[in-house]
Amino acid sequence: MSKKAGKKRRPRDVDACDVTRDRVRAHFLDGQTGPWARKLGAEPSPSTDAASSSDAVPSTAASSSTSSKTEMTVAPGPAGPDYSVPSSIDIVADPVLHAIATRRSISKLDPQTPNDADLRELIHAVSSVADHKGLKPWRFIIIRGHDRIRLGEALDEAGNVQRKAGEINEKPLRAELLLALVASPQDNPKVPEWEQHATAAGAGHLLELALWQAGWGVMWRSGNLTNEPAVRRLHRLKESELLMGWLYIGAVPERYRQRLSNSTRPLPDPEQFLDTL
Incomplete structure (x- = not known):
């Protein structure tokens, strides 16, 4: 041919x-x-x-x-x-x-979530992410229950938001389970910090895929306040660490399954990402 x-x-x-x-x-x-x-x-x-x-x-x-x-x-x-x-x-x-x-990123999730034992197994699996020198420069922080309200308070403090008595920041309540992804670079002269950040992001995306394959919906959220002092204190970050956002995790609503059945959105043409020297 x-x-x-x-x-x-x-x-x-x-x-x-x-x-x-x-x-x-x-x-x-x-x-x-x-x-x-x-x-x-x-x-x-x-x-x-x-x-x-x-x-x-x-x-x-x-x-x-x-x-x-x-x-x-x-x-x-x-x-x-x-x-x-x-x-x-x-x-x-x-x-x-x-x-x-x-x-797909699911913005509205039903309340069911994987348990901590399931999370452990999935995180165990994604540790195979490409990782120069095997430094494992990432960690996850589980956020459930009242800890989500604490996160909302930290975000309000970071954004100088004043609320009326009894009001709370409801953004962290959009899922029953949040996983904070922290890039935690290690000292190594052969692996620059940007490369370790890329590895941490790769671990986060692999976990998204693993959760999706296991039947769970995920939305990776971040924002301009993610690494403000109040938010960093809540997550007990070291000076060298970077908070890369939160995975909002929950069950996929039935209405979304119906939307997908009628969806005609194609994947992008791969030729736009390919070239030769």
């Missing part, structure tokens, strides 16, 4: 993408969490049956017969990434890719 022909989107590719989007929406339709991936993965993939011999990747023998010509002649590279070889990746059948593709 020539590169020119490979850049054209064939009708069967469009149909497969449409079917995949429809299958992706099934993630929330009946409130399933873990089992959904196995069930969808057992269904025949629309791209499998549609594959034809003309689209197949050349055999090893065929490739070896042309390799010598390729080595002798250095042709100019493509203007951008080459997508001429069809992808065999199925974002629906793979539970990790499916969680990544379907994750």
